[in-house]
Amino acid sequence: MSSSVVTVVAPVNIAVIKYWGKRDEELILPLNDSVSATLDTSVMCAKTSVFASSNITCNEIWLNGKKESFSNKRLINCLDAIKSIAAKEKSVDDDFLSWNVRVCSVNNFPTAAGLASSAAGYACLVTALAKLYNLKSDVSCVARLGSGSACRSVYGGFVQWHAGTDPSGKDSVATQIAEASHWPEMRALILVVGDKAKKTSSTRGMNITAQTSELLKHRIQHCVPQRTTSIIQSIKERNFPKFAEITMKDSNQFHAVCMDSYPPFVYLTEVSHKIIEIIHKYNDLCGGIKVAYTFDAGPNACLYLLEEEVPKMISIIKHFFPSTTPDNLVTGLESTSELVSSDFLEKLAVTAETKKDLIKNVIYTKVGQGPTEVTDGSHLLDEHGLPLNNIE
Amino acid sequence: MSSSVVTVVAPVNIAVIKYWGKRDEELILPLNDSVSATLDTSVMCAKTSVFASSNITCNEIWLNGKKESFSNKRLINCLDAIKSIAAKEKSVDDDFLSWNVRVCSVNNFPTAAGLASSAAGYACLVTALAKLYNLKSDVSCVARLGSGSACRSVYGGFVQWHAGTDPSGKDSVATQIAEASHWPEMRALILVVGDKAKKTSSTRGMNITAQTSELLKHRIQHCVPQRTTSIIQSIKERNFPKFAEITMKDSNQFHAVCMDSYPPFVYLTEVSHKIIEIIHKYNDLCGGIKVAYTFDAGPNACLYLLEEEVPKMISIIKHFFPSTTPDNLVTGLESTSELVSSDFLEKLAVTAETKKDLIKNVIYTKVGQGPTEVTDGSHLLDEHGLPLNNIE
Incomplete structure (x- = not known):
């Protein structure tokens, strides 16, 4: 006996109020609320097929074309949580619940690029499993068990992850602030920086900060609550300058608490700092805030800006960060680059880099929908639950 | 009618609890207490000669062999403050007070290297003027008018600059915590890093931080008072690990609030971060804290360590930062370098730099005395108050 194959695509999200520090390591409960925008799955996404069968002797998973162990605790926690909800909801029969599963997942962007791939991946897995087991409940708190920020990728548009206060984590869930269509002009440019810096993993970094940074306490108690309220208001009002200022300040503060940790660690490189200077x-x-930067636990920038600003910003990036293949630098949505006057460039008073390809790729994208089921039959597993060759 | 030439040498000081942010720009009153060690004038010092005469038609100054304008407001504030104390103390007659002065000052280390040259310079100027005008009062609050941290260079050993609360600044003065001889084993290694980073001046940086950083408030109200009490205790107890840990944490926090500023700015380069990683x-x-780093508003590190640790640390620096002229890398006090086992170096798990001379110079020094009058006749001005050629 077997299920059908269920396939889902799910988006990445980039936080504008950063999640940094857990109050519970096992349940992945954060110390503070966070806010993000979900990015269009047509540009960047995770795609996951799931399948259950009485014929499968143990759970199996393939990630980006490679078979991996299913012993990862976070992965197991997600599957267990989904099955436990299914049992409670009686959404499938007990037989089905006892079957093992096969999972096949791919990202259409480099996993190692530090682009929130685990958020998309776990949101995708959990949504696919929820469909497989026919769940009705919200599953953002299950996605959270895989990777904290994955709970935000369960919704499209602008999303808030509520820290919650319950020790069980049941109120540590994501909710949608506004649909993507609420602010249709909002765009994102992801500047992929050559990753030379030796990086402290997010999990380890968060632990060090939570245990040692005195400034983190002030951030959590005073700064984040105010900023969360303000940025939600800015989203509702479509007030770009306010949205952008809070976004930049919160990115800076996140990197500040990393530096205040003991031992300190840094994610920004000299290229990252140059991007900050340029913005x-x-x-x-421009006489007003037109573009915001935000940086996660890595050197890549995500610029939020309105559509009208994109052609100029692309020119400016190309000017200051020369590429050996400028025509292929920008991928994603259709873009143009607008000639910026040499007078304007001169007034920016930034030295153009002579070294080429310090920015390897610019991904042009926009705010988009949450996870969606694939209905065109382009599954990653065949009807026996075995990986197909045509994985993207 | 003329005075004699008075010549003074004065030390630099390197803070272990950092001064960052003013509550009064004109009077240079800080937002928080700071603590520093004063470094031996035999290695690094400012030297200043002063001279007053009825024959001088206007105040004149030569800095590092170059005539400069006396119109600098901070310079004028210092001279005015000294004269005003002299008038109050009646330490010289009114005639003497009406004469103009000539000042000649040199640093025996590069001014541009970001090595607290203004602290040594103003401490030197103010001490020399105080002797010229025969003052009895403490002059640390006059030195403060030249450059905030200069008030700490007025004393030797370990020094606290009390932020004070009086709007006039009269209680914003330095006091000695302990003489240099109290902790005779304390040493400092100043690692001079090639300064590529475009630097935000301290004055501008402090203003931006004071006006925009939310984390700075918490630092000032909660972190610094605790740390100041603890580090003073660690100095009194000669508790190196405690002294070192607070020193490193406070350096990191200072750089964190720079990052939390809007716009953010950074002083540390990738070389600075590599030094932090190595320490x-x-x-x-070593299984315990043997060395502390601290960084001011620039990429240079100051390492505090006990004498016994110096030979090993010098080897380690030479190993990870190769020099084209390793025999000339270390200047200052007599030093040896101790062979560190390749096993130990391997266990450090730090990649040695291939690029040479990322650290240009290591200045080996120790905690030393405050400003002292030069009595061997090696003045910088002749008996007419004109610069001599033999300025160092």
Whole structure:
């Protein structure tokens, strides 16, 4: 006996109020609320097929074309939580519940690039399993068990992850602030920086910060609550300058508490700092905030900006960070680059880099929908639950 | 009518609890207490000669062999403050007070290297003027008017600058915590890093942080008072691990609030971060804290350590930061370098840099005395108050 194959695509999300620090390691409960935008799955996504059968002797998983062990605790926690909800909801019969599963998942972007791949991956897995087991409940708190920020990828548009207060984690869930269509002009440019910096993993970094940074306490108690309220208001009002200012300040503060940790660690490289400098000078020269940067636990920048600003920003990036293949630099949505006057470039007073390809790729994308089931039959597993060759 | 030439040498000081942010720009009143060690003038010092005469038509100053304008407001504030104390103390007659002055000052280390040259310079100027005008009062609060941290260079050993609360600044003065001889084994290694980073001046940086960083408030209200009490205790107890841990944490927190500023700015380069990594790994491998780093508003590190640790640390620096002229890398006090086993170096698990001379110079020094009058006649001005050629 077997299920059908269920396939889902799920988005990445980039936080504008950062999640950094857990109050419960096992349940992945955060110390503070966070806010993010979910990005269009047509540009970047995880895709996951799941399948259950009485004929499968043990749970199996293939990630990006490679068979991996199913012994990962977070993976097991997610599957167990889904089955436990299914049992409670009686959404499938006990037989079905006892079957093992096969999972096949791919990202359409480099996993190692530090682009929130685990958030998309776990949101995708959990949504696929929820469909497989026919669940009705919200599953953002199950996605959270895989990777904290994955709970935000369960919704499209602008999303808040509520830290919650319950020790069980039942109120540590994501909710949607606004649909993607609420602010249709919102765009994102992801600047993929060559990753030379030796990186402290998010899990380890968060632990060090939570245990040692005195400034983190102030951030959690005073800064984040205010900022969360303000940025939600800015999203509701579509007030870009306010949204952008809070986004930049919160990114900076996150990196500040990493530096305040003991031992300290850094994710930003000199290229990251140059991007920060360019954006501040650009906004100054424009006489108002037109572009925001935000950086996660790595050197890549995510720029939030409105559609009208994109052609100019692409030119500016190309000018200051020369590429050996400028025509292939930008991927994702259709883009143009607008000539920026040499006078404007001069006034920015930023030295153009002479070394090429410090920015390897610019991914142009927009705010998009949450996870969706694939209905065109393009599964990653065949009807026996074995990986197909045509995985993307 | 003329005075004699008075010549003073004064030390630099390197803070272990950092001064960052003013509550009064004009009077240079800080937002928080700070603590520093004063470094031996035999290695690094400012030297200043002063001279007053009825024959001088206007105040004149030569800095590092170059005539400069006396119109600098901070310079004028210092001279005015000294004269005003002299008038109050009636330490010289009114005639003498009406004369103009000539000042000649040199640093025996590069001014641009970001090595607290203004602290030594103003401490030197103010001490020399105080002797010229025969003052009895403490002059640390006059030195403060030249450059905040200069008030700490007025004393030797370990020094606290009390933020004070009086709007006039009269209680914003330095006091000695302990003489240099109290902890005779204390040493400092200053690692001079090639300064590529475009730097935000301290004055500008402090203003941005004071106006925009939310974390700075918490630092000032909660972190610094505790740390100041603890580090003073560690100095009195000669508890090196405690002294070192607070020193490193406070350096990191200072750089964290720079990052939390809007716009953010950074002083540490990738070389600085590599030094931080090496020190933490070294301490871990030693099973206890043997060396502390601290960084001011620039990429140079100051390592505090006990004398017995110096030969090993010099070897380690030479190993990880190869020099084209390793025999000339270390200047200052007499030093040896002790062979560190390749096993130990391997366990540090730090990649040695291939690029040479990322650290240009290591200045080996120790905690030393405050400003002292030069009595061997080696003045920088002749008996007419004109610069001599033999300025160092």
